Amino acid sequence: MNATEALKVHGVTVKYGDRTVLDGVDLEVGPDEVVALLGPSGSGKSTLLQVIAGLQRPDSGRVTWAGADLTAVAPHLRGFGLVFQDALLFPHLDVAGNIGYGLRVTDGQRPTQSQLADQVGELLDLVELPGYGDRAVATLSGGEAQRVALARALAPAPRLLLLDEPFGALDRELRDRLAVDVRALLHRVGTPAVHVTHDLAEAELVGDRLVRLAELARPV
Amino acid sequence: MTSVRSQVRQRRPARVAGPVPAWLLGLVPAAFLLVFFGWPVARILAKGASARGLEQLGRPRLWRVVEFTLLQAVLSTVLTLVVAFPGAYVLNRYAVPGRRVLLALVTVPFVLPTVVVGLAFRALLPASWIGSLGVILLAHVFFNYPVVVRVVGGLWGQLDPRYVQAARTLGASPWQAFRTVTWPLLRPAVLAATALVFLFTFTSFGVVVVLGGPGTTTLEVEIYRRTAELLDLPGAAVLAVLQLVLLGSVLLVSARLQAGEAVAQRLRAPSAQALLRPRSPRQLALLGSVLATVVVLLGAPLAALVVRSVRVRGGWGLAFWRALGSVDAGTTRFAAPLDSVRVSLQYAVVTAIFSVLIGGLAACAVAYAGKAGRVLDVAAMLPLGTSAVTVGFGLLIAFARPPLDLRGSWIMVPLAHTLVAVPLVLRTVLPVLRSIDPRLRQVAATLGAPPLRAWATVDLPLLRRALAVGAGFAFAVSLGEFGATAFLARSDTPTLPVQVVRLLSRPGEIPYGAAMALATILMVVTAAAVLGAEALQGRQQGRQQGHQ
Known part of the structure; x- marks a missing residue:
């Protein structure tokens, strides 16, 4: 096991038909490192996160965690959380139902109702939305929805968090404030993360290290 | 099928001011519905409530028929859902070459006349099977497979695939993700499809006439038998009332259930990238089984129908097709079976004209009238929720004496067909009408056009294609309609479906083969009309999206 890196992406290539979206991309993330991944829209940032999460199978290349090959491992067994650009909260569940989702579906011992409520409460405190548990997701503002999505992704204690332009749909002021909050949060829970954005200011605010996607790949 | 989408995107269109008062536009459709639907239904109720009618309720035979009608409808619905569910998924989510054509x-099966469906299964299966519950169920699954694929699959294809991805990254296995995310989001569409399939199979007439036997009779067939064979009008009326009550309660319950389900969710137009490329053995097996189902269940009966029409003793030949042109082979003394093609086409043209006029006026009234328009909207849809047999039976008893004695008049058939077709025209025209920006007409007014002229030069040209599409659907409905026509068609001028069933009831090899040949013609003409209308509609939607 290599102590200096947790996630390693080796030469990942993804093609949609004739179009090559990712061409031999390499990326390393340390055990408690927040990497900001910068690239213009359409540069394949989201696709790279999908490959890491196991939602998209690469045409070639490998994804490893602490040296173990994950390329063939199903997404729900990888322990990687993913936050989407547009929150994507489950519309048929309330806020508590969304946050508790990952705690309820895991194998092994399921939490009791009161344990679940406690954990959801802690997570809501963590994202500074105390008492929001029984709100319907349709009543949340964009910023609130994104905080709930973050709490939902953190609930099953992922070993890596993937953030796909999580503030992309929000306005400038809110975006800056959330970026500061998220940076503090990630360091508090000690989860390594890959934060994808096309915004240089946001990347500098959140990331310990800044990586440009264009530098990782052979030019398309 | 639009109901699912309107539940998901609840956007009530703003009221648009029309060029003439809305009540004036609504007058003709409202009068038409009142005279040719309201009055007949009232007559049925009055007849059914008579002492002689009510006596029927004590007869065990009646309750056996009710029991069988419910049993076959429930079984057909469950079976259709189970068989079509994988198809709804695969055909809308997998990247299959030629997916749109598929x-x-x-x-196609859904738009085929029920008589053709019945005949196709007679052609495919051994004669000893005819009259069994199994054959009826099989034909109902065939007929309603498209309903589930379109209604459930339509929503499934638009469901944002990232909901499931979010669930997977939170630790849900594929099955857990389906159970906890996909299924709850699909449930409104599943409920809608269930209600539709139940409605269609509960009121099934043509299929049961062709494939049913003595022990396998539905309420619809029994109503017809009482009227046409036993001349027991009060008895038939009581059955029709019972049928109306049962249908009404089922529709009410399903509306309640569906109202509680509406969840605003993110829909996504299916893009090539969102479609799944089947790769794993399990995915390929699923794809293979769906394609096999489509070929065997949907393809085989239709192929059998065509084959039977050219399969003569000792080989192949066109004897049955030639018989269509001979008066001897016919069921009337003066005309050959082929004459019913001319009769049906004439009725279809008249129906298309009536339906476009009445449906078009109704659409304008609904769009321009606000609240009162919604009453007309619901009223115009009622004949579609009523069984065709009830529509035909009602017209028969309502216009059999003065002031309006239409017995034996040819107009009865296109009138009944128009009742069934108007809802389709309304649903086709209304969305287009509502999407026209009212400011366009204001622009025309500032350029000096008086109100009616502004409407005729701005709105009407934009509506022309929708009206043509509606006419195409009305045409197809008229060609295939059997339930109401069975009561109303004159004995010397049967329509295509009526002629097919009459040929079937005659002994001998020639009439049987001729029925297959005639059903083949009916299948081809109907499919052409509907696919033509759908292609036209597709082009219109494409054009409108291009404008926006």
Whole structure:
């Protein structure tokens, strides 16, 4: 096991038909490192996160965690959380139902109702939305929805968090404030993360290290 | 099928001011519905409530028929859902070469006349099977497979695939993700499809007439038998009332259930990238089984129908097709079976004209009238929720004496067909009408056009294609309609479906083969009319999206 890196992406290539979206991309993330991944829209940032999460199978290349090959491992067994650009909260569940989702579906011992409520409460405190548990997701503002999505992704204690332009749909002021909050949060829970954005200011605010996607790949 | 989408995107269109008062526009459709639907239904109720009618309720035979009608409807619905569910998924979520063509072809069974469906299964299966519950169920699954693929699959294809991805990254296995995310989001569409399939199979007439036996009779067939064979009008009326009550309660319950389900969710137009490329053995097996189902269940009966029409003793030949042209083979003394093609086409043209006029006026009234328009909207849809047999039976008893004695008049058939077709025209025209920006007409007014002229030069040209599409659907409905026509068609001028069933009831090899040949013609003409209308509609939607 290599102590200096947790996630390693080796030469990942993804093609949609004739179009090559990712061409031999390499990326390393340390055990408690927040990497900001910068690239213009359409540069394949989201696709790279999908490959890491196991939602998209690469045409070639490998994804490893602490040296173990994950390329063939199903997404729900990888322990990687993913936050989407547009929150994507489950519309048929309330806020508590969304946050508790990952705690309820895991194998092994399921939490009791009161344990679940406690954990959801802690997570809501963590994202500074105390008492929001029984709100319907349709009543949340964009910023609130994104905080709930973050709490939902953190609930099953992922070993890596993937953030796909999580503030992309929000306005400038809110975006800056959330970026500061998220940076503090990630360091508090000690989860390594890959934060994808096309915004240089946001990347500098959140990331310990800044990586440009264009530098990782052979030019398309 | 639009109901699912309107639940998901609840956007009530703003009221638009029309060029003439809305009540004036609504007058003709409202009068038409009142005279040719309201009055007949009232007559049925009055007849059914008579002492002689009510006596029927004590007869065990009646309750056996009710029991069988419910049993076959429930079984057909469950079976259709189970068989079509994988198809709804695969045909809308997998990247299959020729997927769009496949989806269009899968729709064909639903638009086929029920008589053709019945005949196709007679052609395919051994004669000893005819009259069994199993054959009726099989034909109902065939007929309603497209409903589930379109209604459930339509929503499934638009469901944002990232909901499931979010669930997977939170630790849900594929099955857990389906159970906890996909299924709850699909449930409104599943409920809608269940209600539709139940409605269609509960009121099934043509299929049961062709494939049913003495022990396998539905309420619809029994109503017809009482009227046409036993001349027991009060008895038939009581059955029709019972049928109306049962249908009404089922529709009410399903509306309640569906109202509680509406969840605003993110829909996504299916893009090539969102479609799944089947790769794993399990995915390929699923794809293979769906394609096999489509070929065997949907393709085989239709192929059998064509084959039987050219399969003569000792080989192949056109004897049955030639018989269509001979008066001897016919069921009337003066005309050959082929004459019913001319009769049906004439009725279809008249129906298309009536339906476009009445449906078009109704659409304008609904769009321009606000609240009162919604009453007309619901009223115009009622004949579609009523069984065709009830529509035909009602017209028969309502216009059999003065002031309006239409017995034996040819107009009865296109009138009944128009009642069934107007809802389709309304649903086709209304969305287009509502999407026209009212400011366009204001622009025309500032350029000096008086109100009616502004409407005729701005709105009407934009509506022309929708009206043509509606006419195409009305045409197809008229060609295949059997339930109401069975009561109303004159004995010397049977329509295509009526002629097919009459040929079937005659002994001998020639009439049987001729029925197959005639059903083949009916199948081809109907499919052409519907696919033509759908292609026209597709072009219109494409054009409108291009404008926006």
